[in-house]
Amino acid sequence: MEYLIGIQGPDFVLVAADNVAASSIIQMKHDYDKMFKLSEKILLLCVGEAGDTVQFAEYIQKNVQLYKMRNGYELSPAAAANFTRKNLADYLRSRTPYHVNLLLAGYDETDGPGLYYMDYLSALAKAPFAAHGYGAFLTLSILDRYYRPDLTREEAVDLLKKCLEELNKRFILNLPSFTVRLIDKDGIHDMEKLPVGRK
Amino acid sequence: MSGSAADCQYWERLLAKECRLYKLRNKQRISVSAASKLLSNMMLGYRGMGLSMGSMICGWDKQGPGLYYVDDNGTRLSGRMFSTGCGNSYAYGVVDSGYREDMTVEEAYELGRRGIAHATHRDAYSGGVVNLYHMQEDGWIKVCKEDVSELIHRYKKGMF
Numbered sequence: 090m091e092y093l094i095g096i097q098g099p100d101f102v103l104v105a106a107d108n109v110a111a112s113s114i115i116q117m118k119h120d121y122d123k124m125f126k127l128s129e130k131i132l133l134l135c136v137g138e139a140g141d142t143v144q145f146a147e148y149i150q151k152n153v154q155l156y157k158m159r160n161g162y163e164l165s166p167a168a169a170a171n172f173t174r175k176n177l178a179d180y181l182r183s184r185t186p187y188h189v190n191l192l193l194a195g196y197d198e199t200d201g202p203g204l205y206y207m208d209y210l211s212a213l214a215k216a217p218f219a220a221h222g223y224g225a226f227l228t229l230s231i232l233d234r235y236y237r238p239d240l241t242r243e244e245a246v247d248l249l250k251k252c253l254e255e256l257n258k259r260f261i262l263n264l265p266s267f268t269v270r271l272i273d274k275d276g277i278h279d280m281e282k283l284p285v286g287r288k
Numbered sequence: 289m290s291g292s293a294a295d296c297q298y299w300e301r302l303l304a305k306e307c308r309l310y311k312l313r314n315k316q317r318i319s320v321s322a323a324s325k326l327l328s329n330m331m332l333g334y335r336g337m338g339l340s341m342g343s344m345i346c347g348w349d350k351q352g353p354g355l356y357y358v359d360d361n362g363t364r365l366s367g368r369m370f371s372t373g374c375g376n377s378y379a380y381g382v383v384d385s386g387y388r389e390d391m392t393v394e395e396a397y398e399l400g401r402r403g404i405a406h407a408t409h410r411d412a413y414s415g416g417v418v419n420l421y422h423m424q425e426d427g428w429i430k431v432c433k434e435d436v437s438e439l440i441h442r443y444k445k446g447m448f
Contacts, residue, residue: 117365139334140363
């Protein structure tokens with residue numbers, strides 16, 4: 090029911106998440122933000138079981154901040170992703186595993202932009218583009234077809250819009266709006282909530 | 289509160305204790321956000337152990353009026369309107385369609401009554417009375433306590 094998508098460009102990462110907080114067949118909120126700011130240039134997008142999502146994401150968020158306070162510098166996106174994966178893996182074979190699917194997007198001074206895909210089994214993969222949820226079945230092929238490593242910001246937004254239009258057209262569930270954010274060397278930028286001007 | 293009556297009574301009484309302790313320790317009333325987070329963390333401490341509770345924390349603090357939905361999964365949502373329990377879908381239907389931004393207080397009371405009454409009519413597991421409370425800036429007032437069968441009778445009369 091929930092949908093996450095990330096697209097990495099040469100010097101940015103574009104991410105989007107739907108805004109629905111659902112319980113069974115009811116939309117309890119239409120403006121729910123599924124992105125968690127880990128640091129100035131790292132976002133964690135988190136979906137999955139109710140309660141687990143916020144709990145796990147806030148735990149990672151606070152620990153990333155703690156690292157910065159203790160050591161004076163921030164965790165890189167790659168380090169944060171591996172830290173997250175390790176925590177998820179440690180809980181996986183416990184009595185209370187966290188059922189969450191994540192996208193971690195960040196910009197590193199030395200390595201540039203990075204997008205990391207992680208699932209509830211604690212699999213981690215660095216990818217140029219990624220998506221979570223049933224919507225991914227419809228949109229990953231669109232990303233395969235039209236993605237290029239040298240996308241401009243505008244082209245990436247157009248590619249994102251293509252994906253969201255496909256969801257609007259073919260996905261049985263109504264996902265009326267999406268939060269979109271862009272991360273680059275200057276930090277995290279809020280972009281206009283989509284859809285705007287969509288048919 | 290909805291779900292298990294025992295869980296609701298126990299955990300909300302425990303929450304009340306924590307909120308009173310907060311006020312004694314910090315010399316100011318706890319915020320709605322913090323109170324709801326306390327309850328949701330209590331729920332998360334018992335995840336997977338079969339608690340059943342769906343509740344709404346409603347109050348006024350420095351940020352103005354606040355409403356949070358908290359349930360046994362540990363879900364905690366801030367919003368302007370929620371309904372909980374097995375009859376919640378019926379209540380959402382009535383309240384969503386009758387809601388207007390410019391409602392008067394009396395109209396809002398009636399909408400709340402309608403939501404509960406119609407939900408209890410359709411849902412086999414809901415019923416009894418509507419206890420209507422109004423949370424104002426300086427505290428809560430009890431507006432009314434009405435039997436749903438009388439309400440439904442009154443509403444149906446208007447239909448025929």
